[in-house]
Amino acid sequence: MPKKFYARDPAYVARGLLGKVLCRVFEESVLAGFIVETEAYYGRSDPASRAYRGSGDLASTLCGDIGVALVYGVHGRWLFNIVAHTPGGCGGILIRALEPISGVEVMKRFRGTDDVLQLTNGPGKLSEALAIDKRLHKVPVYSASSEVTVRRGREERDIARGFRVGVTEDLDVPLRFYVKSSKFISTRRY
DNA sequence: CGCCAGATTGACT
DNA sequence: GTCAATCTGGCGG
Numbered sequence: 001m002p003k004k005f006y007a008r009d010p011a012y013v014a015r016g017l018l019g020k021v022l023c024r025v026f027e028e029s030v031l032a033g034f035i036v037e038t039e040a041y042y043g044r045s046d047p048a049s050r051a052y053r054g055s056g057d058l059a060s061t062l063c064g065d066i067g068v069a070l071v072y073g074v075h076g077r078w079l080f081n082i083v084a085h086t087p088g089g090c091g092g093i094l095i096r097a098l099e100p101i102s103g104v105e106v107m108k109r110f111r112g113t114d115d116v117l118q119l120t121n122g123p124g125k126l127s128e129a130l131a132i133d134k135r136l137h138k139v140p141v142y143s144a145s146s147e148v149t150v151r152r153g154r155e156e157r158d159i160a161r162g163f164r165v166g167v168t169e170d171l172d173v174p175l176r177f178y179v180k181s182s183k184f185i186s187t188r189r190y
Numbered sequence: 191c192g193c194c195a196g197a198t199t200g201a202c203t
Numbered sequence: 204g205t206c207a208a209t210c211t212g213g214c215g216g
Contacts, residue, residue, distance in 0.1 A: 039197070041197075048196095048197065049197090050196095050197085050211090050212085053213075054212065054213060055213095056211075056212050056213080057211085057212085058211075058212075059212090072197090072210085072211070073209070073210040073211060074195095074196050074197065074198065074209085074210075074211080075196070075197095075198045075199075075207090075208075075209070075210085076198080076199085076207090076208045076209030076210070077198050077199070077208095077209080077210090078210090079197060079198085081197085094197060096197090122198070122199075123197070123198070124198050124199060125198090125199075134210090164197070165197075165198095166196085166197055166198070167196095167197060168195095168196080168197095186198095
């Protein structure tokens with residue numbers, strides 16, 4: 001996807017990312033999957049955002065260059081986001097779940113399970129399956145030579161939206177987007 | 191500089 | 204249902 005794909009409101013980009021392919025080149029393997037679940041985050045106006053208060057690296061990254069990966073750790077896991085916002089704004093998309101396409105055997109090894117459904121059905125899980133960690137922080141996902149990229153995928157039809165997962169203080173607009181029929185969406189409470 | 195909470199997961203009672 | 208692992212940054216002393 002071209003860089004300008006990310007120059008829009010985060011919610012719009014979150015919706016647009018469903019059905020796209022997240023592609024991770026790791027050593028000899030290509031680990032890829034369809035994006036089936038996303039969440040949009042904003043800046044100062046969003047209590048759940050890392051840019052809500054603070055001016056650290058995460059906040060400035062969220063308000064900086066669009067189309068770059070934002071990787072950050074919580075609860076001992078890595079969460080993979082893509083920076084997206086209109087000019088002068090702040091925002092990003094959290095990738096919450098994938099439907100594996102290629103590199104499944106490698107993903108199984110990284111995740112320590114043979115259950116395909118358990119490989120990438122959660123933000124921490126997909127990071128582990130695709131060997132995503134802090135090294136990919138700020139890598140541009142629109143550049144074909146990057147180790148992580150977002151590519152054109154398929155059209156998704158039955159898309160649903162709901163409130164964000166795990167957020168203590170959510171906005172009053174549903175910002176979670178997912179493919180309703182997918183068996184790979186995260187199975188925690190909605 | 192130490193303490194704490196957080197966009198999670200999975201193991202255990 | 205409860206709990207800890209593990210990393211980053213804000214905030215208090």
